[in-house]
Amino acid sequence: MPPSYEQLSHLFRFFGETQCRGRSDVYATLSAAVADDDQLLELTSTAPPDQRRPSLLFAAVNLLLANDQDAALRSYYPIHGGTRKIDARLAPTFAAFCREHWSELEQLLATRSTQTNEIRRCFALRLGRHELARHWPGPVHLLEIGASAGLNLIFDRYAYRLDGSPLAGGDESTVVVETAQRGITADRLWADRPAPVRQRLGLDQHPVDLDDPEARNWLEAFIWPERIDDLATLRGAIEAFRTTEADVRLVRGDAVADTAAVIDELPGDEPVLVFTASLLSYLDQDQRTAFDDQLRSAAERRRIGWVFAEGPALLARSGIDAAGLSGPLASVVTNYAVGVSLRSPDTRHDQILALAEPYLRWIAPARVPDDDFAWASDPTAP
Ligand SMILES: C[S@@+](CC[C@H](N)C(=O)[O-])C[C@H]1O[C@@H](n2cnc3c(N)ncnc32)[C@H](O)[C@@H]1O
Known part of the structure; x- marks a missing residue:
């Protein structure tokens, strides 16, 4: 070879x-x-x-x-x-x-470039949104970095099922996002309706224009051969996005260079929920550090809640300082850690909220705030 x-x-x-x-x-x-x-x-x-x-x-x-x-x-x-x-x-x-x-x-x-938009990851967004609301109640702006087509930006327009049972929020939607829960039951994490989202903004190096049939076909091409259900869910979410009345904007830009500037342009003083899912693996180590610096700089001026669903090993090297990452979890590359990093001029609070399959087919909520998931006998199991 x-x-x-x-x-x-x-x-x-x-x-x-x-x-x-x-x-x-x-x-x-x-x-x-x-x-x-x-x-x-x-x-x-x-x-x-x-x-x-x-x-x-x-x-x-x-x-x-x-x-x-x-x-x-x-x-x-x-x-x-x-x-x-x-x-x-x-x-x-x-x-x-x-x-x-x-x-x-x-x-x-x-x-072409890799383009996936997996709305099951909205479970991670919901979980982080609830944790952020516990610390900072009230409305937020939502900014997804690496947003692809932006389907996660209308997360509160979908219906959710956890182990087959409906969850509160967006119940009337025909788009149903489903996952399985492992370990403990953490219903309280999902139960209430958080305060509204003000602006919804997606930043991506290659944003997907869902009004372009070719771009839609390319997104569908990333569905795996066996996932007939995922194809139907993706098509439903695309339809929901194209017909939503919510004000959603997608902008072209680089996570590493443009994140702080985009945050600075958001009006008011509401916290900005910055969501990333499966972004860090696209960045090299210098870029991950630069992305963390962008958030750090923006947090000198307003409250930022970074909600992530990313590989724990990459998070551990990207400035996340959560107790949960101090043990074996920090070397896991096959599953994702879901968590928050709350930053403001006078606060810093990082926490891992769950372990999850990368496409959020299952989620295992943390048992205690500094859970290192040692109880999940094989955190690398599919
Ligand atoms: C695997 S997709 C995930 C999309 C979405 N977050 C989700 O979970 O469905 C990764 C996305 O990150 C974008 N991306 C990669 N590197 C980027 C960068 N440096 N700045 C902005 N977006 C980037 C890609 O274009 C792609 O849309």
């Missing part, structure tokens, strides 16, 4: 083992196969260096597959009506599809 592909091969293997295991058998199988396939690694390296990700290749293939009714590969993808069980033909069928569509894939990989 050419040395330049070794890192990429490792990335596919890591993605398969840490992200796909127990979540998508199709992508787990394909990740392992691509990791050993020089041709497909060469294809993936068509993407700009910071976009060479397994998810980008899989999404590009998925996009083309949606329009290719006759492709044999479709039979393995339940979202495209496939019912075939995974067998030894999956990897060669995938490779053959890639060879057949080589130039289209090269073009997609060179010009």
